Amino acid sequence: MKTLLAALTLLLMIPSVALAQDWREELGSDMVTISDGKMTYQEFGLVKITFPGYETNQFQVKLYSEAPHESVMTRDKFVSLTSSYFTILLLESIAQAYEITAAEFLEAFDYTELDNPIGTPDLELSLFMTDEGMQFEIVNTQSGERVRHTMTWEEVFGG
DSSP states (O other): OHHHHHHHHHHHHHHHHHHOSOHHHHHHSOSOEEETTEEEEEEEEEEEEOOTTSOOEEEEEEEEEEEESSSSSOHHHHHHHHHHHHHHHHHHHHHHHHTOOHHHHHHHEEEEEESSOSSSOSEEEEEEEOSSEEEEEEEETTTOOEEEEEEEHHHHHTO
């Protein structure tokens, strides 16, 4: 499972690194903003799914994550959990919608990171972490459907 997560995380990061005009700048830039006592991460992107037998589907996504800066969580763990959970959420939601396997998903999936949103994103994935646990939220902005799932750290790490 960890190998799959690492591979998926790398695949999602490759487009932004590969297309950067200066890869040194891309690799040296901070992903996390620290302000008002919080670590935050925000990203916008265009997802394009091209799967045989289906119409090509493109939608815009907003990814947002936050955690207290002074907490039990390190900045590295914040980045790791953010990356892992967004990868899992995208994989699961799209693979379930198309009823396809993870391998088929990876072949059909294309992601382009955006500097800013183009209007309103179609899908918002948010992850809120505290010293007690985490909550992820998926919002379909077109339908207004909102799904939340909350877990303690004991549930996340099985302790």
